[in-house]
Amino acid sequence: MLFGYRGGECMKVVVNEDMCEGHRKCEAAAPEVFEVGDDDISRVTVDEVTEELAPKVERAIRLCPRQAIAWAQ
Ligand code: SF4
Numbered sequence: 662m663l664f665g666y667r668g669g670e671c672m673k674v675v676v677n678e679d680m681c682e683g684h685r686k687c688e689a690a691a692p693e694v695f696e697v698g699d700d701d702i703s704r705v706t707v708d709e710v711t712e713e714l715a716p717k718v719e720r721a722i723r724l725c726p727r728q729a730i731a732w733a734q
Pocket residue numbers: 676680681682683684685686687688697701702703724725726727728729730
């Protein structure tokens with residue numbers, strides 16, 4: 662079951678840059694969505710998360726040790 666993701670709606674995902682510590686677990690879980698820069702801050706590279714990629718993003722949210730990733734509308 663996906664928590665946070667509501668299928669059928671346009672969902673965005675955001676990274677709180679103040680909390681991010683560059684662990685790169687998000688990038689490993691969903692490389693199509695997250696990219697960690699040389700500054701060790703993860704950034705979202707897509708405008709919206711497709712239903713197909715949602716499970717990967719959910720995994721990234723769970724794996725992030727800083728809880729820096731969240732769904733947004
Ligand atoms: S896993 Fe979390 S803390 Fe690590 S780079 Fe990704 S968003 Fe930042």
